[in-house]
Amino acid sequence: MTESELYQWLGKYGIKTPCCKVVGMNEEISVDFFPAVLKIQSPKVIHKSDVGGVILNLNSNEEIKNAREKMKKNIQDVHKIPLDNNDCFIITQMLQGEELYIGSVEDNVFGNVILFGKGGIYLELYKDICYIDSNAQEDEILRAFKNTKISKLFEGYRGSNHQMIEVITLVKNIQKLINENPDIKELDINPLKLTKDGLIAVDARIKKSSSISKESLRKSTRPDFLHNQRVAIIGASTDKTKAGYVVAKNSIGFKGELFFVNQKGGQLLEKPLLKSIEEIQGNIDTAVLAIPAKFVIPTIKELIPRGLKNLIVITAGFKESGHQEEELEIGKLAEENNFNVLGPNCLGYFNDSTNLNLTFGTGNLKTGHLAFISQSGAVLAGLMDYANALDIGFSHIMSTGNAVDLESSDLIPMLDRDPNAKSISLYLEGISKGKELLKNIRNTKKPIFLFKSGKSEEAAKAAFSHTGNLSGNYDMFSGLMKSLNVRVVDNIEALILKPLFHNSKEIAIITNAGGPGTVLTDAIVARGKKLYSLNEQNIRALNAILPEHWSHNNPIDIIGDALADRYKASLDVVDNFDGVDFIYMLITPQDMTDPLGSVKILKEKTYKHKVIPILIGGNMVEEARIFCKTNKILFFSSITEATSFL
Amino acid sequence: MTESELYQWLGKYGIKTPCCKVVGMNEEISVDFFPAVLKIQSPKVIHKSDVGGVILNLNSNEEIKNAREKMKKNIQDVHKIPLDNNDCFIITQMLQGEELYIGSVEDNVFGNVILFGKGGIYLELYKDICYIDSNAQEDEILRAFKNTKISKLFEGYRGSNHQMIEVITLVKNIQKLINENPDIKELDINPLKLTKDGLIAVDARIKKSSSISKESLRKSTRPDFLHNQRVAIIGASTDKTKAGYVVAKNSIGFKGELFFVNQKGGQLLEKPLLKSIEEIQGNIDTAVLAIPAKFVIPTIKELIPRGLKNLIVITAGFKESGHQEEELEIGKLAEENNFNVLGPNCLGYFNDSTNLNLTFGTGNLKTGHLAFISQSGAVLAGLMDYANALDIGFSHIMSTGNAVDLESSDLIPMLDRDPNAKSISLYLEGISKGKELLKNIRNTKKPIFLFKSGKSEEAAKAAFSHTGNLSGNYDMFSGLMKSLNVRVVDNIEALILKPLFHNSKEIAIITNAGGPGTVLTDAIVARGKKLYSLNEQNIRALNAILPEHWSHNNPIDIIGDALADRYKASLDVVDNFDGVDFIYMLITPQDMTDPLGSVKILKEKTYKHKVIPILIGGNMVEEARIFCKTNKILFFSSITEATSFL
Known part of the structure; x- marks a missing residue:
């Protein structure tokens, strides 16, 4: 394409290009855009600048005409390139900007x-x-x-x-x-x-490109994974060291019908262990497989005629152990028979609305409104345990494992439709169907929180050897996610904590020391949040209960000799401030400090606002930390940790 | 200054300016720099461009001459500004770049x-x-x-x-x-x-500026604060709730001579409480004041004739309580009588080489090579407690408090001279003598680690109300510090931890899960460190002890079913790899994991390399965390925390 053809082609799509005119070797010149540039346009001239084929800054038609003569001479006489009547010149507007x-x-x-x-x-x-x-x-x-x-x-x-x-x-x-x-x-x-x-x-x-192969977006004809009525656990086991035992134990309490299958027969948790799938009467819409890898495909084939809609393959030993083909066979069966597969090599599935816990992580999942999708079983296990210690609940947990069929992106629309999930957190490693992911996020109304590993080249290499999935360019990834209003977080704990606080804007700090209060303020501001501004009424209320030289400002520095009673009095007052979203209670171990007494306040009284203790130090605050852990009070041990989810 | 005068003036300092020539109203034009710009130079023309007084892109002396005619006409005829022979024109070279x-x-x-x-x-x-x-x-x-x-x-x-x-x-x-x-x-x-x-x-x-007041650099004629031979604690107290008790208790073990003074007399910790300073025979080179504020100045006046060189004023109640004048009086006395003051309102002083602990923070300070200067008593108290829990030692601790005399910058040269300090960590809030700080850092040979609070406007405001010191522009501050090779850290814990690891470059990760291993890799790379690359010999050594499908790469993924024995076998092998600086032992709670057993390895055997457990999760790893705490094993509970000091 010549420059003028290119301009024309771009113009077809509404893209503006500079004014331009093509003129022949001796054609009359009459343009009205100045300053202008004159360039030779000839297939004989490849590098225009090298042969004096570009002249800038021409301010009148006469200057252009003179420039054309000079250029012709230069190309023909100096560079010995003969020009003829097929050659021409392009005059373009020189643009400032x-x-x-x-x-x-x-x-x-x-x-x-x-x-x-x-x-x-x-x-x-x-x-x-x-x-x-x-x-x-x-x-x-x-x-x-x-x-x-x-x-x-x-x-x-x-x-x-x-x-x-x-x-x-x-x-x-x-x-x-x-x-x-x-x-x-x-x-x-x-x-x-x-x-x-x-x-x-x-x-x-x-x-x-010669080959055109664009990703085609998936048509959703699959059943909804979240509808589970008759669930069979294949490989339910009495051996407490086996996944088949843990899943069976966690599943007790399911509001639908539950069947345990194990060829050995017997009993487990007061339920019969059926010797085969055949022993189950009626359809099986959801099945979990916790059996050796070699039995997985035959078992799936047995389940298909039973109305299988959703399959969770906990069993490992496929792609990650070099058995790629068997894994692809599972995906093919799902595609042909229109059922969903989660896994293989996954940590399972939890749905709070039917109290269906098919994970082999920690038991005791608390009821909540956070839906969590994880591409790593270990990250999920760690975060389930973390959430459990902090008394944070889930609406759904979905571990995609090797994702031979359902990927994270496929799960988003299902979770978006379920009113029990108020937000969706995603831990992603690699992505295979990017356009699908973008589309599904675009169509989701719920806030999405996302962490992606494999940002650096080194980590991408590690992730590839671990999941076999492309990790891609992280800048592009996070840029696209931000354009979709996804909250991209920079640490995995934030996937659990940020959904609880993302609407909080104005924060109050009650501290027994100015220095750490300033450090906390910096950390809050760096995360794009701000401190609540005390009004005169607030200051009067605090004056009434604090010593004269308190900070008269937020951070509310209640002075180094503050004991538990002063923390309590301050909390009682600040809890009534309109406009505060939550309160940090910053405790540093000074001569007089009573960290344990100060956090005990939070057990004795329920505040309207969430109050988060930050216990800085070591042994002097250890008892207070243990008290918080025992009583499931969300607390932090450093300012970095305490603000990493904001 | 006209443009031509300005160019000449800059030229005097070797600063290059464009070729330029001033010509009169009708003077012959003959310059040799093109393209050129012509500008009017007349006191009658303020805004040159508004009257057509600037013409660009002139390519010959003739073009310049024509432009001058056009410009004269425009200014005189159109804009009605009469020009005369005192007016002139400046021709400058138009520069590309x-x-x-x-x-x-x-x-x-x-x-x-x-x-x-x-x-x-x-x-x-x-x-x-x-x-x-x-x-x-x-x-x-x-x-x-x-x-x-x-x-x-x-x-x-x-x-x-x-x-x-x-x-x-x-x-x-x-x-x-x-x-x-x-x-x-x-x-x-x-x-x-x-x-x-x-x-x-x-x-x-x-x-x-009309007023010139530049900071003059301090001439160091002061005694060295770190030389302490005869130390008096004024206000040593038998009341265990008082700072005077804590300091006296901590001071026991000092290798020099120690005197306790309290007007009540009696005994404390098997030493006599002298009723007055007079009762001390001979000179007193170092004194600590832990007495009510009103007695501070009279006591100092009593100490001066006794050869006072160093004074530590723990007593609070000066500037921060509105008693600015009394505080300035202390500074004046120090200046006039050539002694040093730390404080007032400070946490004290520790010098490991003479085992002199004059802090009223936690006792049990461990011997080490880290010198720490803090402008916040509370931050210092928190970090002393933190370091104590992790068994990390100090060579010196200096709390500057209100810094009426010695500031952080004054302490740096003293610490630089003391071979016991291998690195210097600084917690800074505000700075008053910036040039002095820059000079003293410039002259220091030891690595300096620094955290500054008051980065954001909000925090600067809080810091100002707290210390009354200017906080300044953080970009400028950190830029200047980086130019001096100061390690500016972004969290206060790093002041203690980074000096231990700042020379570490290549890190090995032993993990029981790929996902968290990738997250850790990202976090390491983001901090500018890198992963050690396994060579063939390393891989062979690991092949001999690991299951077939281990990652064959660093992070060394020893697979989800790893028990303590596999962690131990891996550590035994990796500990022999040359080029590894330290080892992260990443433990995520999976079905089979034995977190407690895995960290117990570190108590049973001493590895050549520092091994740092990262225990991700909640209750499932709690026992292991407690074991680490009890045994003072440096460990972390999240990847963010575990890498924040790199």
């Missing part, structure tokens, strides 16, 4: 993704770029773009009067271009000039 | 500081700027500049052949300029063009 960049790539994971941000030599230097899905809607485009610093140029920065709508329009045009030209593998518009007439593509480079 | 920025500000805390980085409209947008002390040496300039992204343009980025020496030369010239012109309050060279001829100042703006 900031250099931006827009382009698209075909990513292995996410398919076509648009990149937009600062261009020119600063593209790579500052990486001030956002990532936008080729199917993104306006709100996503805006949310993504606002993560760049260059977006300030569209928000009145230094008197600029550019509008965000210019960006949205351009991105939508690029979406149209790449969606209508599926053979485009890469598009680079660099520079894209931000001129007083808007965003103008000055140059573009296209790379096409 | 990236827009950088250099400038200086007079900061309240640090005095003159140079700012250097990306300029133009991106100065504020990207804040890609470094901070350089006006007294910085070459290595500091380089270290500071390398923290900017724009520095890549001097490291061969995209074929650039600019050299770092250009930057150093320019910064040294700017240093000279501002040091020789102490009336300059602000200097802004923007843009500074990076051209093929080097860095050229195109425009400069200067703001002068």
Whole structure:
């Protein structure tokens, strides 16, 4: 494509290009855009600049005409390239303005993704770029773009009067271009000039691919995994060291019908162990397999005619042990017979609404409204144990294991439909169907919290050897997630804690020391939250109960000699402040401090606000920590930990 | 100053400016730098651009001459400004190149500081700027500049052949300029063009201040605080709830002579309580005051004639309670009588080499090589307790309290001279003498670890109300510290832990699960450390003891069914790998895991490498956590915590 053809093609999609005109060797020149650039346009000239084939800064038609003569002479006489009447020249408008960049790539994971941000030599230097899905809607485009610093140029920065709508329009045009030209593998518009007439593509480079294989989005005809009425645990075991025992034990209490199957027969937890599936009367909509790997496929084949809708394969020993084929066979059976599979090599499934605990993690799962999807059984096991210690409950737990059939993305719509789940937390390692994930998140109304491992190259390598899944470019991943308003967290504990606090904005601090109070304030602000501002009435209320030299400010420094009674008096007062979302009770071990007495207050009285003790130090606060653990009071031992979920 | 005068003045300091020539109203024009810019230079024209007084892109002397005629006409005929023979024109070279920025500000805390980085409209947008002390040496300039992204343009980025020496030369010239012109309050060279001829100042703006008051650096004539031979504790008390008791109790074991003074007399800890200072024979080089505030000044006056060199005022109730004047009186006495004061309102002083513990924090301070200076008593108390629980020792502890005399910066040279301190950790809130701090850090050979609170505006406000010290601009602060190679840490625990690990580069992970291993890898890489790479011999050694499907990679995933024996076998092997700096032992609670048994290994055998257990989860790993605490094994409960000091 010549430059003029390129401009025309971009124009077809509504993308602005500079004014331009092609003129012949001796054609009359009459353009009305200045300053202008003159360039040779000839198949004989590859590198224009090398032969004097580009002249900048021309301010009149006469200057252009003179420049054309000079250029002809230079090319023909100095560089010995003969020109004829098939050759021509292109005159383009020279544009002043900031250099931006827009382009698209075909990513292995996410398919076509648009990149937009600062261009020119600063593209790579500052990486001030956002990532936008080729199917993104306006709100996503805006949310993504606002993560760049260059977006300030569209928000009145230094008197600029550019509008965000210019960006949205351009991105939508690029979406149209790449969606209508599926053979485009890469598009680079660099520079894209931000001129007083808007965003103008000055140059573009296209790379096409010969093979076109785009991910097709899944049509959901599968049964809903969350409907479970008749559940069979195949491999329920009396051997307490086996997963088959733990799952069976956890499952007791299910509100539907429950069957235990073990070829040895006998009894388990006051229920009969049926010797075969045949012994179960009627259909089996949900089955758990905790049997040796070699029996998995024959057992599935036995279950299919029984109306199987959902299968949980806890059994390990497939892909991760080199048995890829057997694993794929499970996926094929599911596809052909329209049932769902979770696993293999997974930690199981929990659904609070029917009290169905089919996990082989810790028992005692508490009732709650947090749905949790995990691609790692161990991370899930750790977090279930953590949540249990803190008395935090779940609505659902789904461990995807090797994800031969259902992936994390498939589970999101199911959880979105279940009113029992108020938020969805995801621990992701690799992703195979990126467009599907984006679509399902886009269509979800619930807040989503997400942690992805494999951010660094080293970790991606480790994750690959561990799950065999591509880990992808983390910047792109997190950029796309943020455009969808997903709360991307930076530590796994936040998957459990952040859903409890994400709506909290204004925080009060009651502290017995100024220094740690300041450190906590910094940590809160760094997480984008803020301190509640005391009003005069608040200050009067605190004056009445605190010594004269208290801070008169939030952090509320109640002075180093504060005993438990002063903490209590302060909490009683602060608990009545409107606008406070929750309260940190910061306790540092000083001469007079009574850490144990101070946290005991929280057991003795129920406050309207959540009160979170932070117990800094070592042995001097140990008793208080043990008290909190014993009484399931959420507390922290460092300021870093205490703010990592905000 | 006219533009031509400005260029001349900058030139005097070796700062390059564009070629330029001033010509009169009708003077012959003959310059040899093109393209050129023509500008009117007349006191009658304030805003040149508004009257057509700037014409760009002139390519020959003739074009310049024509432009001058056009400009004269425009100014005189259109804008009705009569020009005469006192008016003239300036012709300057139009420079192509990236827009950088250099400038200086007079900061309240640090005095003159140079700012250097990306300029133009991106100065504020990207804040890609470094901070350089006006007294910085070459290595500091380089270290500071390398923290900017724009520095890549001097490291061969995209074929650039600019050299770092250009930057150093320019910064040294700017240093000279501002040091020789102490009336300059602000200097802004923007843009500074990076051209093929080097860095050229195109425009400069200067703001002068009428009052010149620069911080004068302290002349060190003070005694060394760390030499303590005859120590008196004034206010030693038999009342166990009093600081005077705690300090006296902690002081027992001092290798020099120790005196307890209390007007009530009697005995304390098998030593006589002297009724007055008079009862002490001979000189008193070091005294601690733990007496009511009103007795502090009279007591100091009594101590001065006794050869007082060092005074530690634990007593509170000065500035923080509104008694600023009494506090300043202490400082004045110290200055006049050449003794040092730590405090008032401080937590005391510890010096391991003479076993002198004059703190009223936890007793049992362990011997070590970490010197710690803290501006917050509570942060210090928390960290002393934390270190004590982890069996980490100190060489010195110095609590500056209200710092009426000795500030953190004064203590650094003393600690640098003491071979017992191998590193210095600083907890800073506000700084009053910035240049002194920079000088003293510059002259220190030991690694310095530093945490500063009051990063955010909110926290700075809280810190100000707490200490009354200015907190300053955190970006400038941390930039200057990094230029001095100070390790600026982002959490207070790292002040204790990072000195133990800062030389560690390559880390091994032994884990019973792939997912958490990947998360840990990400966290390690994010902290700038790396994983040790297993070689063939390492893999063979691990093959011999691990199940077939172990990860064959670091993280060394020893598989979910690992019991304590497999952890032990792995540790025994990995402990022999050359090049590993330390080992994380990551334990997640899975079906088969034995967390307690696994950490017990560390009590039973001493490994060459430091082995750090990370116990993820809740109740299932609680016993193991308690075992670690009881046995003072450094362990962590989350990956965030476990890597926050790297």
